[in-house]
Amino acid sequence: MNDLPDPAAAVDPVRLAADLVRCPSVTPREGGALALLERALAPAGFECRRIDRNGTCNLFARWGRKGAPRSFGFNGHTDVVPPGDEGAWSRPPFGGEIADGWLWGRGACDMKSGVAAFAAAAIDFVRATPPDGAVILAITGDEEGPAQDGTVAILDWMRDAGEAMSVCLVGEPTCPDTFGEMVKIGRRGSLVATFTAEGVQGHSAYPHRARNPLHALVTLLAELTAEPLDAGSAHFEPSTLAITTIDTGNRAMNVIPARATASINIRFNDLHSGQSLTARLQDACRAVSAATGVGITPEIHVSGESFLTPPGPFVELVAAAIEAETGIRPALSTSGGTSDARFVKDHCPVVEFGLVGQTMHQVDERAEIDQIRRLKAVYGRILRDYFA
Structure with missing residues (x-):
């Protein structure tokens, strides 16, 4: 596993995503992924706490004071589905190889690159322009599994501990074909x-x-x-x-x-x-x-249950940031399967935005390098606009 970048430098989301892919975190194994993120977040001033329950590992990280009047949250998962027949892969599923403009490996698309992008954006943001508020990362190891002791456990702990997100963005892959084309504002x-x-x-x-x-x-x-x-x-x-x-x-x-x-x-x-x-x-x-x-x-x-975050200031802020960074006005969609947003919606308004999801769960799963960097830029703009 590569060493983490210089704490004083901007965080490279591609390098962080590659390191995460090298962690064999097939549900319910943590595989070192959450420990890696904690090592990246803590030096930037994030207070990190493991919220493990019934053998499932989860990470809560907050920059800023508890109970801040405004708190922006990111949610995601580092667990992945099994690779299947490893002999069918053209590159090792947990190799984290960067080649031909892509990051290859299980979880590169769904959704370690998304986690790396929002972690990198959050670290750079709080270092450059410490906000009047809090930035929270709620990262689970139980999204691809039963989903009973992952994000639900983090939200249960947050309620009991008096922690809260004002709004939340889930970094799942949301774009069918073109990066920037779709935001999920609800789910069936x-x-x-x-x-x-x-x-x-x-x-x-x-x-x-x-x-x-x-x-x-x-x-x-x-x-x-x-x-x-x-x-x-x-x-x-x-x-x-x-x-x-x-x-x-x-x-x-x-x-x-x-x-x-x-x-x-x-x-x-x-x-x-x-x-x-x-x-x-x-x-x-x-x-x-x-x-x-x-x-x-x-x-x-x-x-x-089905849920909807109605179009309004938060949805518009996210859509405007995506359009500013990609030149594309995203469609507001409720299509697709379920995600952990179905749990977050009981805590605060939630939307989802991430990479193009064409290779998730497939053999030779991969994420385009340029998209990972652009995703970090979108998340960074969202943070700046939210706290402006």
Whole structure:
């Protein structure tokens, strides 16, 4: 691992990102990534504290006094998904190689380069123009995993410790094709439901002597997918419902099984809540069970509610800084999957902006060197404009 830059010099986000990529921090391993960041932040005057919970490592770092009237927060994660078949990579997944204008390795795109960019921007900013307020970095090692003891643990600790962010920017990759083209101002909610149907096993030649759980599941799934959940809302695309699996484990072609399961995933907008969708699914199960005589039990997990940070001063500040640095006016979007912004939104207004995300989670994941440096410049401008 390379030594950190001279504490008196501007922080090179590419070098810091490369060092982070060399940390094998596959969830839930810390891999040295948070320790590396602490060594970079502490000499610049950041008070660093590890907020570890249930084996998950997290880092809270604050420059400025606790309880400052204005506090700008950054949120991100240093954990990464597994590299998969390392033999399929053209460069070592944890090599952090810089070649052909790219930083190569697992996490280079999602999202160690984003963390490096906002850490570098924050360090340079507080050294050059110490603000009247606080700068907070909340960095987790549990975003790609269960996400129960990561950002949630940091926010729980902040609440108990009297720490607060006035606003927060999450550094996830947000741009589909061109750097600067998109800011996330919200996210859809996510719900997973597994339906277990219990019938009566029998011979397929005598179906009247059995109660077929598959017929009941097919009926249920057909009803759930017959009509769209909605037509979208002012800031959200229409909600979606996708059947993800149907399973019986039955290898006998002349036997009606006694049990079968099916799962769906719903990505929902602000016209719904996890509670309203749960009630809807439970009602559908009861109706099909009554009609077929097959018991259907739903197991439902809501991993996040939909949320929106409405366009206003904070969103405009971020968008204007991006346009000033890139020449592109970013679209305000709520598309994509979930992120830790779904937890931060209960603490303070939150938006997301980061790199182009085309290679995240892929073999040969990489980030363009120029983009990493430009991302640091955007974050630095956002800090200057916020505290101006």
